[in-house]
Amino acid sequence: MISLKNLTKVYGHGEQSLTVLDNLDVDVANGEILAIVGPSGAGKSTLAQCINLLERPTSGQVIVNGEDLAQLPERKLRVARRRIGTVFQSASLLSRRTAAENIALPLQYLGVTPAETKARVGELLERVGLSHRANHYPFELSGGQLQRVGIARALALRPAVLLSDEATSGLDPETTRSVVSLLRQLRDDLDLAVVFITHEMDTVLHVADSAARLENGRITEQGSLVDLLTDHDSALGRALQPHLSPAEPEAGSSLWHVTYDSRKVPSDWLQLVSAELGEPVALLAATIQSIDGTSTGNATVGLRAPAHLATAAFARHGLRAIPGELAIANAALDHSSDTRATEDLQWA
Numbered sequence: 001m002i003s004l005k006n007l008t009k010v011y012g013h014g015e016q017s018l019t020v021l022d023n024l025d026v027d028v029a030n031g032e033i034l035a036i037v038g039p040s041g042a043g044k045s046t047l048a049q050c051i052n053l054l055e056r057p058t059s060g061q062v063i064v065n066g067e068d069l070a071q072l073p074e075r076k077l078r079v080a081r082r083r084i085g086t087v088f089q090s091a092s093l094l095s096r097r098t099a100a101e102n103i104a105l106p107l108q109y110l111g112v113t114p115a116e117t118k119a120r121v122g123e124l125l126e127r128v129g130l131s132h133r134a135n136h137y138p139f140e141l142s143g144g145q146l147q148r149v150g151i152a153r154a155l156a157l158r159p160a161v162l163l164s165d166e167a168t169s170g171l172d173p174e175t176t177r178s179v180v181s182l183l184r185q186l187r188d189d190l191d192l193a194v195v196f197i198t199h200e201m202d203t204v205l206h207v208a209d210s211a212a213r214l215e216n217g218r219i220t221e222q223g224s225l226v227d228l229l230t231d232h233d234s235a236l237g238r239a240l241q242p243h244l245s246p247a248e249p250e251a252g253s254s255l256w257h258v259t260y261d262s263r264k265v266p267s268d269w270l271q272l273v274s275a276e277l278g279e280p281v282a283l284l285a286a287t288i289q290s291i292d293g294t295s296t297g298n299a300t301v302g303l304r305a306p307a308h309l310a311t312a313a314f315a316r317h318g319l320r321a322i323p324g325e326l327a328i329a330n331a332a333l334d335h336s337s338d339t340r341a342t343e344d345l346q347w348a
């Protein structure tokens with residue numbers, strides 16, 4: 001478990017000072033992946049460096065398994081830092097060492113015997129699915145394989161916390177999916193608390209149990225993925241939903257945007273709403289996913305029924321429906337009055 005309490009980082013002094021992290025409170029339990037998202041300049045890299053204590057926070061606590069690492073003197077910090085394994089954007093492996101030798105590095109620095117190191121490296125290679133690439137050099141490995149070696153190296157000293165600092169950024173979608181599924185596997189097998197820092201909103205839905213939004217050095221929203229996705233007031237929840245390009249509605253019918261507003265939306269809601277309205281409801285676009293066993297998502301539909309009947313029929317099944325023009329007008333309003341919406345659009 002890792003807890004950040006009142007974490008603050010200020011660069012510079014006096015009039016030149018810049019508060020980059022402002023009183024952050026974040027908890028990540030064992031077996032949980034928390035995604036921290038935010039636009040460029042929000043403070044994500046600084047936060048990563050404060051979590052693994054490469055930068056000392058100006059004030060506040062970084063508590064791992066009950067101990068505040070931020071207060072430790074340098075000598076003790078060197079040891080305590082082992083509790084946090086970090087995976088960086090580019091795996092940053094030593095080019096003249098094989099995959100196995102790169103993974104062995106942290107163990108060698110610690111003076112672990114060659115026999116123990118060999119056994120541990122073998123275990124780690126197997127865990128990340130790379131036993132067959134043990135003796136390959138970085139230039140012989142794909143982007144996804146390099147990240148797997150980076151993950152294995154981060155796990156070498158059996159950390160309690162795995163910090164992923166843009167570890168999937170720049171990877172193609174399929175490779176991202178495979179790295180993400182490895183992280184989820186490790187979360188479960190090793191009961192790790194995983195902090196997944198990213199600017200890629202698309203990945204969050206696939207990897208995280210919970211998400212927090214960092215903006216101008218502050219956490220502006222955080223919660224479980226399901227809570228965020230089913231809260232129509234959540235800017236982060238909206239930004240997490242994939243964008244849809246709906247088909248044209250039939251002439252004479254109007255377009256509605258439908259979001260899952262409850263944890264108990266029946267899977268056959270389209271038929272149920274059609275039956276209640278006594279007319280077909282056309283599905284024009286939809287994205288629905290299961291998060292921790294709860295269905296969430298949004299859809300665009302076309303129908304002819306009067307607005308008040310349609311709204312009520314959707315609401316009875318835990319869905320929130322907004323007429324197309326109104327939804328577009330709301331989005332425009334968000335866009336002009338709320339910078340968060342602007343950035344949501346950029347991330348999506």
Ligand SMILES: Nc1ncnc2c1ncn2[C@@H]1O[C@H](COP(=O)(O)OP(=O)(O)OP(=O)(O)O)[C@@H](O)[C@H]1O
Nearest residue numbers: 011018020038039040041042043044045046047199
């Ligand atoms: N060592 C430093 N000294 C002074 N200011 C810094 C330092 N490091 C970062 N900053 C400032 O802190 C702010 C946040 O930077 P940071 O790199 O943490 O953001 P970020 O969210 O990671 O951005 P990006 O996604 O573009 O990498 C920026 O205004 C940056 O200029």
